[in-house]
Amino acid sequence: MTELTKGAQLIPNGMLDDNYPRNMWWCAAHVDEVTDRPMARWLLEKPVVMYRKKDGTPVALDNRCPHRWAPLSEGRVIDDQLVCPYHGMQFGADGVCTRVPTQSTIPPSAKVQSYPLRQAGRFLWIWMGDPDKIDHAPVDMGYQVNPDWSVVTAYMEVDANWVLIRENVLDLTHIAFLHAKTFKQGDWENPASVSMEGESIVYRQDFEPSPLSPLFCAGFGFPDGKVVKREQEGRMPSLAVSFSDWNVHDIAAAPGERIDYLVRGAHIVTPGKRGETHYFFAAAFDVPDVSDEVLDQTKTNILDAFNEDKDLLQKIQRLVSEDPRGLDFPEINLGADGAGVRVRQILKRKLDAERSA
Template sequence: MTDQTPKPNGQRIPNGMLEDNYPRNMWWVAAHRDEVTTKPLARWLLEVPVVLYRLADGTPAALYDRCPHRWAPLSEGHVERDRLICPYHGMEFDTGGQCVKAPTQTMMPKTAQIPSFTVREAGAFIWIWMGDQEAIDCDPPEVGYQIDPNWSVVNGYYEVAANWVLIRENVLDLTHIAFLHKNTFKQDDWITAPDTYMEGETVCYEQEFDLAPLSPLFCAGMGLPEDKPIKRVQKGRMPSLAISFSDWNVYDPAPEAGRRSDFIMRGCHIVTPSTRGHTHYFWAAAFDVPEISEDVAVKTKASVTAAFDEDKNLLEKLQASVAADPRGLDFLEVTLGADGAGIKVRQILNKKLAAEGRSLR
């Protein structure tokens, strides 16, 4: 098991932000479903070069993105008859990673086998399992609401120059909103720690707020004025280290005639490790309101992006500073009351790594 004995200075429960701290035996998001087509897509996942593509019937596939002959990236090739064809010498690979044709010779090179990965399309995403294939014991997390016509979804993507754990902890401790996002979210009442608890393997938090104006980021999506006091209950869930949700449950105590009084804005935060110190971050803001206007969608995306740019900027500077500091992770780290969910993230992470026979220092 991972040593969690407090150090004189440093992390009581390590998060491994300068290391390979990626559990393999779990589902990670490889791409948004719209990104993966019959044209090969190159993407680094868990420090591994991967090529993603679709077969003629739409089934997604994933292989190690490196030809075993002279190491050309297969993502520069093309798909033909459900085979991925290397751009260099035309070697053809099936979805299991086996070379099934070498056009320049009649003898098949039996050793020309590259790793393949199990992928599944679920909801709006292509999920990948990069560990022990025999260890697959669950389906990818449920995000079907993002393709439900009764919801309106605004989404985006960042490549962040920071370890994935920093983003995961950031989106589970929203007390930073009143400070880092004081000019964007403008939700200055979020300064106390929520109740944090576990439901099985899912990390949860919940917090109720008094009447106050809603953040302008989400007013337009719900059709609410920015200065109207509303009640809200914040509920968060992290069913997997790869994904978490933050629900803004909004109640308007005095709706206009014919208007509804209850709304949900569901934030979705998906992280997938890329190369060392970099993370793919997929986000979505979904309203339980069908068919919001294009103007509202554009306004909402611009506002959310402006706020998330603040997170990205700070986390990248944090990562760079810690990586350059000779003290690294041995510097004093203080835990506050609002870190309850983040501590649970670290405990789950260390447990998963231990189960794979790995540990953080």
């Protein structure tokens, strides 16, 4: 591991380097991605293969056979064992080799690393650090599997360091500017107030009545342009996860009709290869049984907006990577960077702790 690059950033974000803690839960996949067929994904700069056993238990192993290094994900799952595609060595869910087709003795070192996986909400979470240091569960996302909510999930690969996405989703003042044509939520003119609640970064901001972003009107059953009052509240309980709550109040609700609504975004990032990030997203309306058609359209609209972020963040990453000045360039903080600065403080603290251990 390298030190976070020192430069003109007051608190370096390490965007060109290995800048992710290991001893925490990162998202490995949407639950539906992992089946009885092996699936490959780079996580924390390591090749990982995932599959499910017959009883549904998800398994994650190093995706590199210790014999001649074939990607195990090209093999097959037989009786809960992963069979290498090259010479047929077989590995159990714990990574230990159970069979070598051409000999009866199994070399004692014939095993691959296995990683703990757990489910939370609609996602699987992997611990790639020291398993003896697992001291907490993945962030609770029970609402995502609660039938009182209607949920869309999406995934995109972003060629930018994960911390750029993390900072992006915690400073929503960019919505009025970068997403002027998609979110159309132009009233984001002031920074949110930011505080720490325990280990979580929290931001809050109230808005006077204004038309709600068309991205979310249909999910609530509102016509486009519906004027609502909003309280925006965000929370980052882990570097891997932040939530953005749009608390919406129907100020024209007839007596006895519903007034309060919520759409909660979950922004989940996982480092992949160096400079690449898996970005998992869930938008959840606290409204049951929203139609598939509305959810599909909502997903399309959200992806249109998030592709604006992706495009710009990738350009930032490329610019900083290719510019010989790298991070040695002035970087100023604005009032709206309160949450982003705290991300860097938390990141630095975690990395310092892991690297000095």
